[in-house]
Amino acid sequence: MARPLLDTVETFTRLAGHNRVAMLLFRLGDRQAFGINVFKVREVLRRPRLERMPSMHELVSGSFDYRGQTIPVVDLAAAMGYPPLADVASAHLIVTEFNRSVQGFLVSDVDRIVHIDGSNMAAPPPALGYGARVNAVTRLDGDLLAVVDVEQVLASVDPRAVELSERVQQAAHVQKVGSRRVLVVDDSLVARTQIVDLFRKMDLECVVAKDGKEGLEKLRELAAGPAADRVALVVSDIEMPLMDGYALTRAIREEPGLRHYKVLLHSSLSGVFNEAMVERVGADRFIAKFQPDVLATAVLELLPA
Incomplete structure (x- = not known):
């Protein structure tokens, strides 16, 4: 069967x-x-x-x-x-x-x-x-x-603590990422907690959304508001209700006021298929969950100067 x-x-x-x-x-x-x-x-x-x-x-x-x-x-x-x-x-x-x-x-x-x-x-x-x-x-x-x-x-x-290497913490300090805001979009409570804990270790501020639809609404709201409230990067899960990460990325790329945002897709599902889809919808990077140093390094590379 x-x-x-x-x-x-x-x-x-x-x-x-x-x-x-x-x-x-x-x-x-x-x-x-x-x-x-x-x-x-x-x-x-x-x-x-x-x-x-x-x-x-x-x-x-x-x-x-x-x-x-x-x-x-x-x-x-x-x-x-x-x-x-x-x-x-x-x-x-x-x-x-x-x-x-x-x-x-x-x-x-x-x-x-x-x-x-x-x-x-x-x-x-x-x-x-x-x-x-x-x-x-x-x-x-x-x-x-x-x-x-x-x-x-x-x-x-099997709870796992979020650990960030001293090397990556130092890189975040040198890059002076403090006060930057990142939009974290994920429907899993455990994944959101892990990502937010990681970014706090990097002195990044997080705005959180529980699905792609909510993430898109928050991104529009922040993009239209004061410059100090805007996010510098979108980190999104792929599998989500209402609007998945692929659809969210596609919506961002199709909207003139949002298309400049860097999008990092972060999923528990790895493989060549995801990487091909990331390129197709216009995301900037794909990282398989959950690798703290790899995710943090990718964020540092994608954050605008």
């Missing part, structure tokens, strides 16, 4: 750059549908035999050998408040790769791949109770679809 399902991914790559995203649908124990971007998915497997150490995080069901690499397996059902799946023989494993790491997520079952119009996706209302682990919701055939922020889930299991 897994191979035919994922063989269709190439078909959906043509949607990128048009504010559309391909989602792999899955369930965690009831009828509620959840989704994950197919570009984060390597493979879908039946639950393998897992090896567990007593010191593992409570959400980590164990590890297993995946094509010669030992990877952790996170119980996504337990992370989202459902009954654990670690001992459920019928459970499935979604092997993912993002933020330069490979890990598995246990789910109840996997459904199919669908493509979603980004403009129909929105941040979930707090009353739904998803918290930070769902970064977008939409309707599919009348039913609610929740897009899981797997970066947030992984960060709760």
